Amino acid sequence: MQNRRTERNAFFPIFWKMDSHxxxxxxxxxxxxxxxxxxxxxxxxxxxxxxxxxxxxxxxxxxxxxxxxxxxxxxxxxxxxxxxxxxxxxxxxxxxxxxxxxxxxxxxxxxxxxxxxxxxxxxxxxxxxxxxxxxxxxxFVLPVIVQRPVSVVKKDNSILLDFGKETFGYVKLHGIAGRGRLQLVYGESKEEALDTEHAETFDWITISSSKKIDTTPQLSKAFRYVNIKNTDGLQLDSVSMLYEYADLKDKGSFACNDEELNKIYDVSKYTLHLSTREFFIDGIKRDRWIWSGDATQSYLMNYYLMNDNETVKRTMYALRGKDPVTSHINTIMDYTFYWFLSFYDYYMFTGDKTFLVNNYDRMKTLMDYVVARRNKDGLLEGMTGDWVFVDWAKGLSKKGALSFEQLLFARGLETMTICADLSDHKDDAVQYSKMATDLKGKLFEYYWSEKQKALVHSRIDGKQSDNITRYANMFAIFFNYFNEIQKSEVKKSVLLNDTIPSITTPYMHFYELEALCALGSQDHVLKEMKDYWGGMLKLGATSFWEEYDPSKKGAEHYEMYGRKFGKSLCHAWGASPIYLLGRYYLGVSPTSPGFETYEIKPALGGLKWMDGVVPTPNGEVRVYCNTSNIKISASEGVGKLIFKSANNPKCKEGKIIAKGGNQYELEIKKDQPYSINYKAVVSE
Amino acid sequence: MQNRRTERNAFFPIFWKMDSHxxxxxxxxxxxxxxxxxxxxxxxxxxxxxxxxxxxxxxxxxxxxxxxxxxxxxxxxxxxxxxxxxxxxxxxxxxxxxxxxxxxxxxxxxxxxxxxxxxxxxxxxxxxxxxxxxxxxxxFVLPVIVQRPVSVVKKDNSILLDFGKETFGYVKLHGIAGRGRLQLVYGESKEEALDTEHAETFDWITISSSKKIDTTPQLSKAFRYVNIKNTDGLQLDSVSMLYEYADLKDKGSFACNDEELNKIYDVSKYTLHLSTREFFIDGIKRDRWIWSGDATQSYLMNYYLMNDNETVKRTMYALRGKDPVTSHINTIMDYTFYWFLSFYDYYMFTGDKTFLVNNYDRMKTLMDYVVARRNKDGLLEGMTGDWVFVDWAKGLSKKGALSFEQLLFARGLETMTICADLSDHKDDAVQYSKMATDLKGKLFEYYWSEKQKALVHSRIDGKQSDNITRYANMFAIFFNYFNEIQKSEVKKSVLLNDTIPSITTPYMHFYELEALCALGSQDHVLKEMKDYWGGMLKLGATSFWEEYDPSKKGAEHYEMYGRKFGKSLCHAWGASPIYLLGRYYLGVSPTSPGFETYEIKPALGGLKWMDGVVPTPNGEVRVYCNTSNIKISASEGVGKLIFKSANNPKCKEGKIIAKGGNQYELEIKKDQPYSINYKAVVSE
CATH class of the missing domain: 2.60.120.260 (Galactose-binding domain-like)
Structure with a gap:
């Protein structure tokens, strides 16, 4: 999988260690x-x-x-x-x-x-x-099905095919004969397919046959358009493509009264399916690699859509590789931490303790590597050979010890505490817990600016910088590292503050919107989703992109890494609405491993109604919600419906408990449908 | 190489970790x-x-x-x-x-x-x-040449072939036709080839061809005899074998007036060549594996015969594998230490510092593994999963902390000191030196018995045992750990003491005789060589064995590991006369890396004359010696001839320096033949 990337027909392998079996x-x-x-x-x-x-x-x-x-x-x-x-x-x-x-x-x-x-x-x-x-x-190979182009335009010595939307697989030439050397130039956009000099991927196919034959290139490619060049002098009956897919069924769903949001959800699903293959990969056109930051988001989306444990486990094994550790995962410091964090998510969503216990030794040696790289203050800063990534953002400083990295490090240590405890390494658990507490203390001591009401971006030569970015601040919200006062301060001073550099990747939008949802701003986030993902749809996106900057125009959108078509137009991290809608609108999430207990906090966020399913390890939770009625049914676990009502809510199937104010709770037993009549509170 | 062993036609792989590239x-x-x-x-x-x-x-x-x-x-x-x-x-x-x-x-x-x-x-x-x-x-495959059997005996439904001596390669059936299933039963002895029920190796060959064809089994085998069974109903023109060999030329040589010793030297050479393949392996019939203890002796023999650096390096790389270290080399504690020790030998004999520097990191992680396994007294004793080998010897105790293992550990630490220093890890060098000194102190404190004038075998539950074995005592002599008084005490109390269990493997005979040579007992060792290796020759050996116990009779000699033909009759460690004769009779050894300086201490040990060549990295040292004349010529380095003479020795080509008593020295310059007239001192 890591060795199927090509860039302008040159093999383009990964630059980190690959271990063999x-x-x-x-x-x-x-x-x-x-x-x-x-x-x-x-x-x-x-x-x-x-x-x-x-x-x-x-x-x-x-x-x-x-x-x-x-x-x-x-x-x-x-x-x-x-x-x-x-x-x-x-x-x-x-x-x-x-x-x-x-x-x-x-x-x-x-x-x-x-x-x-x-x-x-x-x-x-x-x-x-x-x-x-x-x-x-x-x-083992993934299955394929035949797809046909929606338009075929022949002109001088070439044929331009449009498959109607982003797709992935193998172009198949049917009934080709003669002698010649075809070039298949692929494009996620029409512009790319037509720009032979700059298209990111192409194939050469040499034909030398008097009889009509069928042929496909060896490697799969991502494209919507294919420009077949040098067709003169060759016979060619037709062209199709073999769409390659992982064959994972959707177990989750979401629908609502807003058709644009439904479209966003559908295109997110398609985006996630395209980039869920043998492993969760970043995007289908360019890297096709397994990246920890990207994969961690795919896992979370997966739990709300296909809920396939095997792909998660395969991806996590592949990311880690074998001992000894010789670099951060994917060489990226932050990506090491996401790997730790994903164990906790995996455990909560699946209840599979075995995977975690079996990986404990590998987690420990990776954490040993990290711990050994702390500076004299016990903080992590980029050493030569470490890629401090955070996000693709122009001019983002990587100098000194970043608050974002310390925050992830602290969360990684907390995860290690849990995993050490679960795998009966009690001494380790005590040690990691102490380290986590210590580091969280430093996080606030070194980075919290009482003046700016925010965590600053970095600490350089032992001094707090003035620079404020969104990253650490938004993570500290859903990690619950801030107290309630800090949360509301940060919401104003950072999240809703236009002078703080805005985020242009769906990657960090995932966490930004998660933070806002965690603060109860579903209304605001709904508008953001419609603006941002809706914005891509308005530009004709059939899958969601690696990066989207609304201020760009036309084919400028396709540019990245200094290359005209460098951007990936189908990137897993573009599919986050799947997660946001499932977790923060339908509001379903596990509160103990494997949904033994879970909560449902429906939030319409301005919608009139929504209806959806969240998969659980061996079943599902169904949620319907409008402004006056909530319907819940679940096939496993014990749920707690948490909702607000402006009136006294009613439910025949269970006893609603008033928690004071307009807050109510109802216990959800399995295999029992519940219908609650209530009156939605107009959100602040 | 590690996956070509079969035992009664079943694939028999190694039981330690195999890493891939x-x-x-x-x-x-x-x-x-x-x-x-x-x-x-x-x-x-x-x-x-x-x-x-x-x-x-x-x-x-x-x-x-x-x-x-x-x-x-x-x-x-x-x-x-x-x-x-x-x-x-x-x-x-x-x-x-x-x-x-x-x-x-x-x-x-x-x-x-x-x-x-x-x-x-x-x-x-x-x-x-x-x-x-x-x-x-x-x-890559090794070259082969055709060899023909010296006798072919056909009887009821079978053919017995004798190739005249131990050999290795692929049996080739020429002009075979018909339908049937042949069994090729291999034997290092005739008894083995004829004993279908107990022979260690065999092949099945299914023939189904009306036309005459030639065929060979897929895997090479070791044998002198081949018993081809089920030949009835098949046509078979003839049988040959493809002798597979490493094609390394001999650069060293030894000849003397004693024809039995010359024969021992020749059979030793053949034994070493047979077990020098892609790597230095233990023996050709059974394991065909790379074992550190065996290989370390092969390296030393190699320096005096083929002097091929590449096979040494390949073998040392293969033994070590990749990090992390999960067991001792070959799972054997002692074998870990031989690996360290062989770096020093390699450096002295080749002068190739690069190999040592490139391996320093791997040496260090292996030593970290060892150091972490010390008991509370800082000693190594076998933990579960550690094989404490020492030697194949009936009833040899492996209980507690053995003096032999501590001694090798100390020598390993000394080697690490040298290697750390050479590879510019000065702090490590200081640390290893300190650890070595400390451990050597403990060796004498815990194991030296003033009463028994020897190092005892073990320390059990913090107490010195009474048990005396030869192992630690003989190594401490040529490691120069004993003072001169201890050396002569130990020679009497252990080496020449028949009440101490005798050694029955050529493996430990190597070191026992080395110790005696280091003490100047070449006369005694010559007799031992003629007894022990000559003993095998008298039994018809065409290559030297894994073990030889003169008290056994007939086919009892072939038995080992509870199996009738379990013993290997061509085992690299059987070839040690190559090393002993080159190093302690011709007396040539490097005194600085790569023979920049070296010494020649000829010792006739009772021979009338000897004549030989010792290879150096880019040349050779030639030595002729009889009781009245020594001739030396060398093509590189600066040598020091050290000899005793009962008269005043003469040399036209250089100035002999009298060192007092009957001791003399002469500096040997390259490309200058020297002839010294002297009078041999009859040894004590």
């Missing part, structure tokens, strides 16, 4: 068999199968394990692709309960007796839905 | 070109070539670099086999001066400007003699 892996499981079992198996790699420590010499086909208690070991060597094994007997089957290790330490003494192996570190074997010998893990 | 590597070099250069290139893997940071989009064939100063980067992705590149222009060529990294950290900012990359850790690119586009590194 362990080429030699031992898998084992202990079985208690009521009867002898005949086992069909298949491996990827040379293998050794042992029953109770004794190797089988004939590996052609099947083997038999007698009744009783037996340990089956399969040791596989495969350097090219990861060692895999599939077994299907009546009782013996490969599944998630097998254990794996890259060093079994099974030596023998001079008499041939096996060593004690108890020091070996066994991990649960990786697995997925490969359920027959025909499904070879290393041959 | 980095699948994504960037290679670069800065060039100053007098003229434009056209460069032909080939890579293994998808590649990106940049000239001064700009990617080339057409990689079909050649590219041109203009005159002037340019940086060429080649970034290659290849998961199956290591990324490699070959370039040959007039000026631009790939060689050892290129640098490589697995993370170039070349990100760009929002304007497209490249990041500072100075924190990237560049290492010299690996290279070898692949000098054309036809030589693909991942396709």
């Amino acid at each position: 362990y080429p030699l892996v031992d898998f084992h499981k202990d079985f208690s068999l009521p009867k002898a079992d005949t086992i069909h198996f298949q491996t990827e790699g040379i293998c050794n199968i042992k029953i109770d420590g004794k190797a089988i010499d004939d590996l052609t086909g099947t083997f038999i394990v007698p009744a009783g208690n037996h340990r089956i070991n399969v040791k596989i060597y495969n350097q090219a692709t990861p060692p895999t094994v599939f077994m299907s007997g009546r009782y013996v089957k490969t599944d998630a309960s097998w254990l794996a290790t890259f060093e079994d330490k099974e030596w023998i003494d001079e008499t041939g007796k096996s060593s004690d192996v108890s020091a070996t570190n066994y991990q649960p074997a990786g697995y997925w839905n490969f359920n027959s010998t025909n499904q070879i893990p290393s041959h | 980095y699948p994504l590597v960037d290679f670069h070099k800065d060039f100053s070109l007098p003229k434009a250069d056209t460069i032909h290139f080939q890579t293994e893997g998808i590649c990106n070539i940049k000239i001064d940071g700009k990617a080339i989009d057409d990689l079909t064939g050649t590219f041109i670099v203009p005159a002037g100063n340019h940086r060429i980067n080649v970034k290659i992705y290849n998961q199956a086999t290591p990324p490699t590149v070959f370039m040959s222009g007039r000026y631009v060529k790939t060689d050892a001066s290129w640098l490589a990294t697995f993370e170039d950290k070349e990100w760009i900012d929002e304007t497209g400007k490249s990041s500072d990359v100075s924190a990237t850790n560049y290492q010299p690119a690996g290279y070898w003699n692949f000098n054309s586009t036809n030589q693909i590194p991942s396709h």
Whole structure:
């Protein structure tokens, strides 16, 4: 996945460390068999199968394990692709309960007796839905379906195709014959497809066939338009494309009375689906890489849409790689912290503690790396080789120790405290907790400006700078690091203050709008969403962009990184309305791991009605809300509906508890629909 | 190499961690070109070539670099086999001066400007003699030559072949036709080949061809005898074998008046050649693995025979693998220390400081691992998962903290002191030196028994044991840890004391005889060599064994690990006479790195004459010695001939310096033959 990027036909690989799999892996499981079992198996790699420590010499086909208690070991060597094994007997089957290790330490003494192996570190074997010998893990490809262009315009020596909207896959040339060298120039915009000199991606296809053939380039591409050049002298029947997709079903939904917002939600969904592939990638045209900052947002959107745990886990494994740690994740300091934070989110939304426990060692070594890079004041500043990113923003200072990085660091330490505790590393938990408290203290001591009522951007040579940016301030709101007074001060002094440089990426808009929602400003955020995402739609966007600056004109919008079409027009982080609408309008979020308990705080934000579904690990929460009625039904967990009402709300199916003022609560039990009549409070 | 072992046709992989290559590597070099250069290139893997940071989009064939100063980067992705590149222009060529990294950290900012990359850790690119586009590194195989059996005996449904001596390679069946399933049963002994139930290795070959074909099994094997079974009903013209070898030329030699010793030297050479393949392996029949203890002896023998640095370096890299360290090398505590020790030997014999400096980081992380495993007294004892090996010896206690392990640990720390110093890690050097001194102090404090005049074997629960073994005592002699009084005490109390359990492996005989030689007992050692290695020859050995116990009879000799033919009859550690004869009889050894200075201390040990060559990095030292004449010539370095004479020795070519008693010295300049007339002193 990390090696499918091309830039103007040149292979463009990642610039951080890529680890390979362990080429030699031992898998084992202990079985208690009521009867002898005949086992069909298949491996990827040379293998050794042992029953109770004794190797089988004939590996052609099947083997038999007698009744009783037996340990089956399969040791596989495969350097090219990861060692895999599939077994299907009546009782013996490969599944998630097998254990794996890259060093079994099974030596023998001079008499041939096996060593004690108890020091070996066994991990649960990786697995997925490969359920027959025909499904070879290393041959895995995503499915494709045929799509046809909505317009085909032929002119001098070329053909321009428009597929109607942003898409991804393989152009397919049908019935082509003759001799020639075609160039397929791809464009997310028409301008890009027509600008052979500046288009970001293209393919060459050499044709030398008297008979009509079909052909596709080897690598998938992202495009809406394809400009096929040098067509003269070649026969070509037609062109289609094979749309490649991850085949994840939507489990969440959102609809409301505002058609523009519905369109924003739909285009967000399409954007997220396009950039959810084997992994959550940043965008489909350019990088197609796994970036921690981008992925962390995709996870959150995923929890409100497809709710697929496997893609989250794969992406988090891929980001981390193997020890030793030699750089920040993706080389970016902030991206290291997002990786920590995403464990907590994962745990809350899925309830899957195992993943977290299995990753604790890797979390610890990464945190060791971070801790070792603190300066004399215990703060992190960019060292050579560290990319301090924060956001794409012109002139953003990266000098000194940024408040934003310390804030993420503190949150990372808090996450480590939780994970250490959950994985029974109690001493570590105490230590991380102390470090987090200490760092949060410094955050306010060093960065809070009582004069400016905000966290300043940086601390340079031990001195607080005057510079105020939105980043640390907005995160401190939804991290709940500010007290209530600070929150309302910061809302005014930073979030709603036009003199503070505005945000131009959907990436940081995600967090800015989250902060405002957390402060109850759903009305304001709704307008922002319609302005910003609606603004892209008005410019003809069929997927949401990497960056959007309303002040730009025409094809200027496509420019980035000093390149005419450098910007990605389908970027995962553009899809945040999925998350915002699910979490802060439908208002559903877990309050304990795996939605064992959760809350529903519907907020219309000026809408007349909204209707949606939020997926839970094994079910869903349905919310309908207008200004006088709320309907809730859930299929798991215990929910708490929290709402305001200007009148005395009524519900036949449960007992509403008045919390004082106009605040009310209702407990939501599973498999019981609730209907609440109330009167919406016009928000401040 | 580590995955070519089979045991009774079952794949038998290593039980320690196997690391893969980095699948994504960037290679670069800065060039100053007098003229434009056209460069032909080939890579293994998808590649990106940049000239001064700009990617080339057409990689079909050649590219041109203009005159002037340019940086060429080649970034290659290849998961199956290591990324490699070959370039040959007039000026631009790939060689050892290129640098490589697995993370170039070349990100760009929002304007497209490249990041500072100075924190990237560049290492010299690996290279070898692949000098054309036809030589693909991942396709490398050793050369083979045809050998024919010396006897072919056909009987009921089988054919027994004898190749006359131990050999290694691929059996080749010529002109075979019919339908059937042959079994090739291999034997290092005739007994093994004929014992289908217990032979360690065999192959199945299915034949289904009406036309005569030639066929070979896929994997090489070690054997002298091959028993081809199930031959009835098949036509078979003849059988040969393809002898596979590393093609390293002998640069050292030894000959003397004793024909048995000459035979021992020749069989030692053959043994070492057979077990010197892509790497120095333990033995050719069974493991075929890279073991640190075995390899360390092979390095030393290699310096006196083939003197090939590349095989040493490859083996040392392979043994160490990648960080993080998760076990001792080969899981064996002692084997970790041999790895450290071999750096010092390598440096002395080759003068190649670069290899040592390039490995310093890896040495340090391995030593960190060791240091972290000390017990409360600062000693190492076996923890779960540690294999405390020492030697194959019946009933050898591994309980508590063994003196042998502390001694190797101390020597490892001394090596680290030297390497830290050479690689400019002065603080580390101070620290390691302190730790070494401290540990050596403990070695004598905790283990020296004044009563028994020896280092005891172990310290259990803080108490010195009574047990005396040879191991620590003999190493402490040639490590020079004993004072002169202790040395002569230990010689009597341990080395020449028959009540101390004797050594039955050539492995530890290597060090035992080295210790005796270091004490000047060449006469005694010569007799030992003739007894022990001569003993194997008398039993018909054509290569030297993993273990030899003269008290055993007949096929008992082939038994080990509780298996009838478990013993390896061609084991690298069996070849130690190569080292002993070169170092302690011809008496040549470096006294500064790379033989810049060296000494020659000829010791006839009872021989009438000896004549030999010891290779140096770029030349050789020739030594002839009988009881009245010594002839020396050398092609590099400054030597010091140290010898005893009962009369006043004479030399026309240099000035002999009398050192008192009957001790004399003569400086040996390069390219100047010296002849010394003297009178040998009959040794004590």
